[in-house]
Every structure is written in structure tokens, then in C-alpha cells.
Amino acid sequence: xxxxxxxIVPLLLLPISLSLFAALLTCVFIFKGRxxxxxxxxxxxxxxxxVFALPEVxxxxxxxxxxxxLPVPTVDIPAADCIVVMGxxxxxxxxxxxxxxxxxxxxxxxxxxxxxxxxxxRT
Numbered sequence: 001x002x003x004x005x006x007x008i009v010p011l012l013l014l015p016i017s018l019s020l021f022a023a024l025l026t027c028v029f030i031f032k033g034r035x036x037x038x039x040x041x042x043x044x045x046x047x048x049x050x051v052f053a054l055p056e057v058x059x060x061x062x063x064x065x066x067x068x069x070l071p072v073p074t075v076d077i078p079a080a081d082c083i084v085v086m087g088x089x090x091x092x093x094x095x096x097x098x099x100x101x102x103x104x105x106x107x108x109x110x111x112x113x114x115x116x117x118x119x120x121x122r123t
Contacts, residue, residue, distance in 0.1 A: 015052035019045045074118045083121035085112045 011017060022045035029038035051057055085108055091101040102109075115121060 015048050019048045022048065074114055074120070077115065077118075077120055079120050079122075081122050083112055083115050085109060 022041045025041040026038050026045065029035075029041060052061075089103055089106040089109055091103045093100055
């Protein structure tokens with residue numbers, strides 16, 4: 001399979017893509033006067049989004065990805081020249097607070113501090 005197809009095909013199989021395709025089919029069926037098929041494709045569009053939004057389904061899909069990349073103990077991580085922390089740990093300031101808030105992604109900062117204390121990055 002050509003490289004560009006390996007990037008495009010998975011995008012077409014995402015739930016949002018399938019749902020949008022079914023919604024487009026709904027419009028086509030309405031235009032052609034096929035009310036029964038239009039209702040069926042509209043139902044399919046909503047069903048796809050609903051099923052993949054269920055916590056059980058989403059959790060199961062996330063678990064199948066996370067088990068491929070199990071956590072590595074700090075002692076087993078090789079030393080490096082630097083430790084890079086990706087952003088995304090700060091939330092917006094919301095009234096009445098005057099400072100930014102840490103989000104759920106702030107675990108990155110704590111993991112970085114642990115790596116630094118373990119001597120895994122150059123000082």
C-alpha cells in the first residue's frame with residue numbers, strides 16, 4: 001500500500017468520519033426522496049457516535065493502546081543529555097482565581113522532576 005494511503009485510510013475509518021459519511025448519505029437519500037434510507041443512515045450516524053462515546057467502549061480502546069506501552073521504572077530509563085517536558089499542563093485563569101491552574105497533564109512535571117532527581121538528565 002502506498003505511503004499516503006496508509007495515512008488516509010485510518011482517518012476514514014475513525015468514528016467521526018464514518019458518522020459524517022452516514023450523515024452525507026442521509027442528505028443524498030433525502031434529495032432523492034428515499035425517506036426510509038435517509039432515516040436509516042441518520043440512525044447509523046447517531047449510533048456510531050453514541051457507541052464510540054460510551055465510557056466502556058472508549059476505556060476499552062484506550063486500554064488496548066496503553067497496554068502496548070507499559071510504564072518503565074525510573075531505574076531502567078537510560079541517562080540522556082536533556083529531559084524535555086511537553087506543554088499542556090496549565091489551564092486558563094478563571095474568576096476568582098488570579099493564577100493559572102495545573103491540569104490533569106501536570107503528571108509530566110512530576111515525572112520530569114523524578115527523572116532529574118534520579119540523575120537521568122545532565123545538570
